[in-house]
Amino acid sequence: MQATTTAESISRIRSDVNRRKFLDQVFVMVGLLVMFAALLVLAILFIDLVQKGAPRLNLDFLTQFPSRKAERAGILSAWVGTSLIMLTTAVITMPIGVAAAIYLEEYAPKNWVTAIIEINVTNLAGVPSIIYGLLALGLFVYQFNLGQSILTAGLTLSLLILPIVIVATREALRAVPRPIREAAYALGATRWEVTAHHVLPYSMGGILTGMIIGLSRAIGETAPLITIGALSFIAFLPESPFKGEFPFLSIAWLKDAFTAMPIQMFNWVSRPDPKFQVNAAAAGAILLGMTLLMNGIAIWLRYRFRKRINW
């Protein structure tokens, strides 16, 4: 290329730049199109559910037990069940998942045993959920005799999302830059001090995000819960976790039978009475809303932690 700045060469440069910028624009359009297509599907689904379920989307729906009469049936036991199962799952998964991730990321020696464990953890994330259900049925229900309880459901879903949480947590831990760790080591900190004082706090945003992503996967799971014997018709609530007298909290509910949102929906969908389809749609809208809410919290958490920590 000659460095002469004749009018001709300038116009050539301009047309070249314009052509390349056009390609740039084309990609932007394609990208936007694909993204909107995905969003549109979700929006249509949600709007469809809301429309269909509109007659039942009211407070009564949330406060009524299931019933043989479609217009009197509610999702009280389902959402309470789902909430308690999620709580149980979270409480079980968080320490186990984070501890496993910390061990693998910070402590495990880099050898073939670790490598095999790592590969397996990643692979476990891809195992169909029904398999977890079968495993849980054999292990928790029959072997450990935990019954068809909330505890069993929580344990089962924990198994299901542990790989997700471990992988996400490891990513979050790895995102803590090496110079930060070195700074702490250089001040004489032990490995545990480095982990507990620095790595863990700084990666908490990512860890919580991973946790919530895992839970939003678990909240919609139906197959493993059916496998372990979730009831589809429960007209009572589990024992309350709150009590009037000391110590005010109870864990007796863990052993109670349960139902959950997706199971309730499944039950209603399979009924011939079209009025129950309305109920199913309403429950679906609420379940979808719960999932979106959890994802929203994940995004907010990530934003909050990122704002505080920008390497």
Add this chain to the structure above:
Amino acid sequence: MNEPGEGHTFKAYDGALSELRVRAHQMGTLVAQQVETAVRALLESDREAAELVLRREQQINTWQTEIEAESFRLLARQAPVASDLRTVLAISRAVTDLERAGDESKKIARFALANSARGAAGPSRVMHRPLRHMAELASESMRVAVNALDRGDASVAHEVSRLDREIDQEFEAALRQLMTVAMERSRFLKPVFETVFALKSLERIGDHAKNVAEHVVFLVSGADVRHAGAARGAPAEQTQH
């Protein structure tokens, strides 16, 4: 001059340094010529030679200014270290001495002009022998010093230093001789004075040649031998390794 290793990775630095060396050599050669020409003008009463010296003097001054400006720029922009730093410092010191030697040549040339205007009469015949000897020594020492600067050869420093001592002794002897002349024939007082100034100029040229040689020693070894004689009592200076 001494050239450690390959050239600089940054080629423009090489260019600037070698430009500096080439110009210093040019100037040195011209100054050595000035000394020789002035001496010839003096010894052979050559008016043309004397005028040539006076004409060329301006060139030396210009070159000195330019070389010093270039050294200054090099120091500021390349921040030379080690042998490069010594090269730049040695050259900028050397050109000062060269310029002064040029000035002394000019004075000698003026004296030669005045002398030839007066004719071969007067004391010049009496003064001819010491003048000739000193002129040859001064011219020789300047030539050797300038060559040493160009080649980066510190080994001739002793030679220049010996020549300088010889010049100094010759100067002392010539002064005594002139004193005798002045006392015997007071009408020669003016030419005697002029001769003393010429001799003094030659003696100064010897000093400047010695300084140039000392700058060469500094350039090559990093040792400052300028006042080595005076500082003999001080802890031994580190020289070569």
Add this chain to the structure above:
Amino acid sequence: MQTRSGAPESTSRQAPQRLAGGAGPSVPRPAIDAARAAEPVEQVTVKARAENLSFYYGTVQALKGLSIEMREKRVTALIGPSGCGKTTFLRCFNRMHDLTPGTRYEGRIMLYPDDFNLIAKGVDPIEVRMRIGMVFQKPNPFPKSIFENVAYGLRVRGLRSSARVEEEVEKALRRAAIWDEVKDRLDNSGLSLSGGQQQRLCIARALATNPEILLFDEPTSALDPIATARIEELIAELRDQVTVIIVTHNMQQAARVSDYTAFMYLGELIEFDNTSKLFTNPSKKATEDYITGRYG
């Protein structure tokens, strides 16, 4: 793994070697530089001494039998082309390599006055790091408050009294010449500071624990010239308080801030000398070629 050259450690307890007046044992004493020549006798104590130090990353030998002394309360600069092992060498001093599996030390690094071989088998790297501080290439403050950044080293050392911690934090921030800039916002995040301030905060963090040696690994390579000048000024001020070893790519920086300079090449020590001497008249041709920019 460790080769014990010389006398066994237990029997070699001795006073720190004085180098003044040639009393020290077979120490190649560099010429006293002009600025210090005025002092009647220069008292230089050896703070640390690497003896035949070799270092391996797996099977790759990065350091090849280095022997060098670090003088107490002086600044020693390590220079050399990339990959010459200067940072590797620096990181031996606080056992930073122990964080990487498959690394191995040979030889000794003696710390004086207690004759402590800090790379000996059985010496806990944490103990070493409690005594030797480090400042890194890129400013790396913790994403905590300015105060907590400096206090962290003290907390690790079990200092609980908040009054004492506050006092030490202020002292360290003052020593790092950043107190005036941060005293009104100690609760702000360390990351809210500019690059140069962050690096001075990191220096304060390292100083808070009163290290015997402070290691600098190219501390200004990520900073602009003014921030660089402030760090250099700070290092010059620290000179009389702590032994400093600094790795730098910037030879002018080595020339400006250090008392002694070591030139390393391909994992070996080529030349160690008084900085003034090394930068005006190096003894080795390789050093000359490198510092004048003739390194191919």
